[in-house]
Every structure is written in C-alpha cells, then in structure tokens.
Amino acid sequence: MLEASERQELPAIPGKRYFTIGEVAELCQVKPHVLRYWEQEFPMLSPVKRRGNRRYYQRHDVLLIRQIRALLYEQGYTIHGARQKLSGEEAKGDLTQTQQLIHDTIAELEGILRILRH
Numbered sequence: 001m002l003e004a005s006e007r008q009e010l011p012a013i014p015g016k017r018y019f020t021i022g023e024v025a026e027l028c029q030v031k032p033h034v035l036r037y038w039e040q041e042f043p044m045l046s047p048v049k050r051r052g053n054r055r056y057y058q059r060h061d062v063l064l065i066r067q068i069r070a071l072l073y074e075q076g077y078t079i080h081g082a083r084q085k086l087s088g089e090e091a092k093g094d095l096t097q098t099q100q101l102i103h104d105t106i107a108e109l110e111g112i113l114r115i116l117r118h
Helices: 022-027 031-043 059-074 080-086 089-093 095-117
Strands: 048-051 054-056
Touching: 022 031, 022 059, 031 059, 031 080, 059 095
Parallel strands: none
Antiparallel strands: 048 054
C-alpha cells in the first residue's frame, strides 16, 4: 500500500476516443503486461481489439483501470477483493471514478483557459 507521500498524481486523460495500450500504461502508471493481466482478472475490462489483436481502450476503460489501480496499490485490496468490490452494488456510485472525472475535467478546463489567455 502506498503512503500518502508516495502517491503520484495521475496525468489528465486527453479528450480522445481510443487509446493504445502504451498510452493507457502511461496514463495509469502501470506496465502494459499488467494491463493484459488485469484484462484476464477483471471481466468488466475488455478493450476493443482490432487488426493484429491490437487493443484500443476507451475513456471508461481508462477510468476503470485507474479504479483497479487505486484498489490494488493504494487501498491494499487483493485481486479477488478488488474484483468483488467492482462487481458489487457499491461500485455503481464509487467515489474514486467520480473524483477522477472531476480532476480530469478541471485539468482540461485549465488547459483551455491557458490557450484562451494567449
């Protein structure tokens, strides 16, 4: 489990429709092989697969991965425990995802504001 001083702020999610596995790995600060493993362990995580079996993640996938990351790395859940929490009723109103959306929206708005000021 990470201490508060060790937690890193995750970068804002760009306003794109699809993300490659490399982009998602950077946005969520995990290795690509971890993402592939999590796809096997969390049935609700299923990116679109295209030519050559390439994975394309959507925004909701990135948010889910960040939620999984928070449960495993910050809150100390096991894979099994995190899977249970995400598939339970409590997952529907989960604050982690909402807080991440708010954080990303604020970051995007601040970027727009900087552009408008120039």
